[in-house]
Amino acid sequence: MLTYVLLKFGRAVLVVWGAFTATYCLLYVLxxxxxxxxxxxxxxxxxxxxxVAQINHMYGxxxxxxxxxxxxxxxxxxxxxxxxxxxxxxxxxxIGDVLPNTIQLALVGIALATIFAFGIAWFTTYVEWPxxxxxxxxxxxxxxxxxGFLLALLILRVFSFQLGWFPPVGSEGFNTLILPAISLxxxxxxxxxxxxxxxxxxxxxxxxVLTAYSKGLxxxxxxRTEVLRNSSLPALTQVGIITGELLAGxxxxxxxxxxxxxxxxxxxxxxxxxxxxxxxxxxxxxxxxATVNFLVDIAYPLVDPRLRVIPERV
Amino acid sequence: MALLAACxxxxxxxxxxxxxDRPDGASNGLWGGTPVEGGDIxxxxxxxxxxLNPHTNSSYAATNFTNNIIDRLVFQDRDTGAFSPWLATKWxxxxxxxxxxxxxxxxxxxxxxxxxxxxSVVNNLDRxxxxxxxxxxxxxxxxxxxxYKEATVVSEYVVKISFTAPNSSFLQATANSGTGGISFLxxxxxxxxxxxxxxxxxxxxxxxxxxxxxxxxxTATLTRRDDYKWAPAALAGTHTGPAYLHSIxxxxxxxxxxxxxxxxxxxxxxxxxxxxTDEPTLTASGYALTYETNPGFCFVWQFNLSLPGTDDIAVxxxxxxxxxxxxxxxxxxxxxxxxxxxxxxxxxxGWADYSETALKYDLEAAKKYLxxxxxxxxPDGVRAKNGVKLNLKANGNNLVPDSTVTYQAAQAAxxxxxxxxxxxxxxxxxxxxxxxxxxxxxxxxxxxxxxxVINTTLNPERGNGALIPKDFPDRQKIVDRFxxxxxxxxxxxxxxxxxxxDLVLQDYVLVNPTFEPSxxxxxxxxxxxxxxxxxxxxxxxxxxxx
Numbered sequence: 001m002l003t004y005v006l007l008k009f010g011r012a013v014l015v016v017w018g019a020f021t022a023t024y025c026l027l028y029v030l031x032x033x034x035x036x037x038x039x040x041x042x043x044x045x046x047x048x049x050x051x052v053a054q055i056n057h058m059y060g061x062x063x064x065x066x067x068x069x070x071x072x073x074x075x076x077x078x079x080x081x082x083x084x085x086x087x088x089x090x091x092x093x094x095i096g097d098v099l100p101n102t103i104q105l106a107l108v109g110i111a112l113a114t115i116f117a118f119g120i121a122w123f124t125t126y127v128e129w130p131x132x133x134x135x136x137x138x139x140x141x142x143x144x145x146x147x148g149f150l151l152a153l154l155i156l157r158v159f160s161f162q163l164g165w166f167p168p169v170g171s172e173g174f175n176t177l178i179l180p181a182i183s184l185x186x187x188x189x190x191x192x193x194x195x196x197x198x199x200x201x202x203x204x205x206x207x208x209v210l211t212a213y214s215k216g217l218x219x220x221x222x223x224r225t226e227v228l229r230n231s232s233l234p235a236l237t238q239v240g241i242i243t244g245e246l247l248a249g250x251x252x253x254x255x256x257x258x259x260x261x262x263x264x265x266x267x268x269x270x271x272x273x274x275x276x277x278x279x280x281x282x283x284x285x286x287x288x289x290a291t292v293n294f295l296v297d298i299a300y301p302l303v304d305p306r307l308r309v310i311p312e313r314v
Numbered sequence: 315m316a317l318l319a320a321c322x323x324x325x326x327x328x329x330x331x332x333x334x335d336r337p338d339g340a341s342n343g344l345w346g347g348t349p350v351e352g353g354d355i356x357x358x359x360x361x362x363x364x365x366l367n368p369h370t371n372s373s374y375a376a377t378n379f380t381n382n383i384i385d386r387l388v389f390q391d392r393d394t395g396a397f398s399p400w401l402a403t404k405w406x407x408x409x410x411x412x413x414x415x416x417x418x419x420x421x422x423x424x425x426x427x428x429x430x431x432x433x434s435v436v437n438n439l440d441r442x443x444x445x446x447x448x449x450x451x452x453x454x455x456x457x458x459x460x461x462y463k464e465a466t467v468v469s470e471y472v473v474k475i476s477f478t479a480p481n482s483s484f485l486q487a488t489a490n491s492g493t494g495g496i497s498f499l500x501x502x503x504x505x506x507x508x509x510x511x512x513x514x515x516x517x518x519x520x521x522x523x524x525x526x527x528x529x530x531x532x533t534a535t536l537t538r539r540d541d542y543k544w545a546p547a548a549l550a551g552t553h554t555g556p557a558y559l560h561s562i563x564x565x566x567x568x569x570x571x572x573x574x575x576x577x578x579x580x581x582x583x584x585x586x587x588x589x590x591t592d593e594p595t596l597t598a599s600g601y602a603l604t605y606e607t608n609p610g611f612c613f614v615w616q617f618n619l620s621l622p623g624t625d626d627i628a629v630x631x632x633x634x635x636x637x638x639x640x641x642x643x644x645x646x647x648x649x650x651x652x653x654x655x656x657x658x659x660x661x662x663x664g665w666a667d668y669s670e671t672a673l674k675y676d677l678e679a680a681k682k683y684l685x686x687x688x689x690x691x692x693p694d695g696v697r698a699k700n701g702v703k704l705n706l707k708a709n710g711n712n713l714v715p716d717s718t719v720t721y722q723a724a725q726a727a728x729x730x731x732x733x734x735x736x737x738x739x740x741x742x743x744x745x746x747x748x749x750x751x752x753x754x755x756x757x758x759x760x761x762x763x764x765x766x767v768i769n770t771t772l773n774p775e776r777g778n779g780a781l782i783p784k785d786f787p788d789r790q791k792i793v794d795r796f797x798x799x800x801x802x803x804x805x806x807x808x809x810x811x812x813x814x815x816d817l818v819l820q821d822y823v824l825v826n827p828t829f830e831p832s833x834x835x836x837x838x839x840x841x842x843x844x845x846x847x848x849x850x851x852x853x854x855x856x857x858x859x860x
Contacts, residue, residue, distance in 0.1 A: 036745065036746055051452075051453050051454075054445065054447070054452075054453055055452055055453075057447075058447050058450075058452070083450060083508070083509050086364035086365055086371070086373070086376075087364050087365035087366070087367070087371070087508075087511070087512050087530065088365065088367070088370070088450055088507070088508030088509045088511055088512065089509055089512040089530070090509055094530065097529075097530070098530075098531065153569070153571060153572075156572065156575065157571075157575060160575070160579060160581075161575040161576075161578060161579040162579075164579055164580075167581055168572060168575060168576045168579060168581050169358070169565055169567055169572065169576055169581060169582075170532070170533070170565070171529075171532060255568050255569065256568075256569050256572060257572075258358075258532065258565060258566055258567045258568065258569075258572065259532065260529050260530065260531045260532035261531075264531045264532075265530075265531060268362050268364075268531055271742075272364065272373065273742065274364075
């Protein structure tokens with residue numbers, strides 16, 4: 001078990017290091033002159049070479065690349081990704097400031113997505129009429145294929161602009177969280193619902209369910225006590241992927257609802273080419289992603305005893 | 315020997331009094347009426363307020379915000395270009411424009427209570443030009459301020475600024491609120507590392523508002539200073555004392571439809587950065603639009619004189635003649651955007667109309683330029699000469715939708731005369747070096763309410779926007795013509811500005827203008843929304859009518 005955990009941990013570290021190195025190469029090594037990034041694109045033609053030299057010196061861009069790389073790795077290990085080019089704020093505190101917003105959004109989003117997904121799966125299994133069952137079963141693919149930004153704009157238009165139930169922008173108070181969370185939850189719930197639905201139907205036609213029925217249990221009770229438990233376990237595998245989807249979705253949702261958050265921090269930083277912030281967010285997201293997947297990996301053998309024999313060969 | 319500049323205080327006529335009319339009579343926006351004290355408003359803007367430091371921020375959104383927490387030495391009238399006192403009560407300069415002396419108001423304080431004086435001007439100019447490596451302040455101002463030598467305290471309220479070469483456009487630079495504008499922060503603020511300036515409590519200017527709340531990417535709030543009493547007379551007129559509005563919250567709202575929706579649903583009082591496509595809808599539903607042409611450069615393609623194809627003046631003339639600027643105004647542009655009739659916009663002093671001369675649309679003439687110069691149509695519909703084919707690369711600005719449609723219309727017209735243009739809307743991912751090496755037509759649009767912008771952008775010794783190569787035969791002649799603008803002032807500049815436009819549009823054809831862009835605010839209840847001579851917002855006179 002220990003080797004298994006160490007191997008998985010090593011892989012997680014590798015992922016984060018890879019993300020750091022890849023962003024370092026893309027952002028710092030490839031551009032002809034990182035100093036250009038301190039000026040808006042329009043102005044770059046007319047920068048004084050002396051100023052460029054000063055900036056290069058100030059930020060260490062004039063050192064050999066390996067020296068820059070090593071010093072950046074060392075500082076990144078202390079969560080120091082430098083300061084934002086656009087406002088001088090420390091990257092770690094810029095991330096820290098907006099993180100609670102994104103966590104809130106992601107947690108409420110995933111809670112809603114889970115409720116939607118279980119609702120669809122449960123309902124499809126429960127109803128007796130095949131036409132209705134088929135109709136509901138088409139909902140998850142529909143949710144997956146709906147463009148997220150369109151959905152978010154429609155929700156905003158109806159519930160905020162027309163009905164006026166919720167504020168259209170901002171991140172203060174629970175009121176501002178509802179529409180963004182719903183907009184984030186709907187596309188994320190699609191794949192979960194699809195997986196659950198398949199599991200529900202498979203489990204529902206299993207022999208043990210037939211046994212349960214033959215004991216005289218009602219359908220609602222069978223689904224609740226027998227099917228639900230066995231079919232929701234595989235959803236655990238989805239957690240890693242969903243984390244990624246939530247973060248990707250946050251870029252869009254936070255932009256449309258004008259909320260401060262990790263996604264918007266990233267989007268804005270990319271737009272104005274605020275390289276230290278881009279790198280900080282990419283590495284942070286890689287860290288989150290690697291951690292979640294690491295936890296999922298080590299949770300498997302705990303949840304499913306059959307997996308405990310595999311580790312020796314991984 | 316010193317020349318005394320005219321500096322009579324602005325008159326009350328500048329202040330709108332009749333309802334519904336802008337000071338200059340144009341009927342856009344809500345103007346006049348009886349101002350109401352107080353009110354907290356929200357304004358939805360496109361960009362994020364990326365920094366609170368007026369020295370280093372460069373984005374439109376950020377300069378638009380910090381414009382309200384600072385004052386300038388001199389105020390520039392947006393319509394006439396005339397200068398009048400602000401923090402400086404008078405100014406003098408020597409005959410060759412290498413020394414400028416400003417006499418300052420004596421009653422001005424920073425929002426932390428410290429006094430504004432000659433030393434403040436010295437400290438701020440030094441910081442803008444030289445930066446401070448230890449504190450993380452980058453030296454951003456050199457490009458804009460020019461050949462700065464030093465600033466010295468003459469007496470507590472008199473400061474002298476010297477240059478190593480003539481710099482007559484410096485006076486306008488002290489009034490400019492665009493990128494690179496000169497503003498003043500208190501010593502306490504200047505002594506802090508740049509990273510501390512994200513905390514509003516550390517940012518102290520002399521302006522009518524102070525920053526009270528800042529959430530990057532989301533909102534930033536200005537609250538008025540009750541002890542403010544040094545607004546420029548030319549802007550304020552009879553209004554003395556603090557601003558009318560109690561607070562203004564900028565809400566960064568990247569989605570255009572959400573900005574409009576937020577306005578319509580009452581979540582914000584003003585929607586800014588309105589897309590031209592939203593103009594008719596908003597007007598039809600009763601919103602008042604306030605707009606100004608962005609003074610400075612039009613949206614133009616700068617020709618790349620160091621690449622084959624655009625190094626031939628006949629090709630450049632053909633491209634200019636094939637661009638139907640009047641047609642774009644009729645069919646593609648919105649009400650607030652204007653036809654480009656020169657390299658600079660019509661509201662810049664010294665502007666001349668070239669729409670019937672150098673910028674005349676004539677497709678037949680365009681073909682003739684190419685025929686006469688020996689560019690022969692190939693079987694693929696693209697002209698060629700001595701092995702060089704007219705396959706050109708061009709870029710645009712993805713943040714301004716109408717620049718894309720006009721550039722695409724130009725692209726179609728050029729195709730019909732045998733010039734194939736590969737247009738890329740956004741080249742932000744490429745380095746300047748690569749764009750300069752591969753793009754024949756490079757977009758630029760630079761705001762500044764002064765014709766000096768032609769010099770800073772296109773002079774081969776300054777921005778060299780047309781990439782005139784070192785061995786270009788007339789290079790020195792061109793440089794000399796550009797430099798002249800920094801050796802004259804006032805009305806003496808007019809012939810020089812005309813000569814620069816001749817140079818750029820007629821004699822060497824360095825740019826192809828397409829249109830004059832604008833900034834638009836929509837509201838139903840906020841009066842006196844003022845866009846200054848660099849098209850940045852000033853909320854000093856604005857008030858909320860419930």
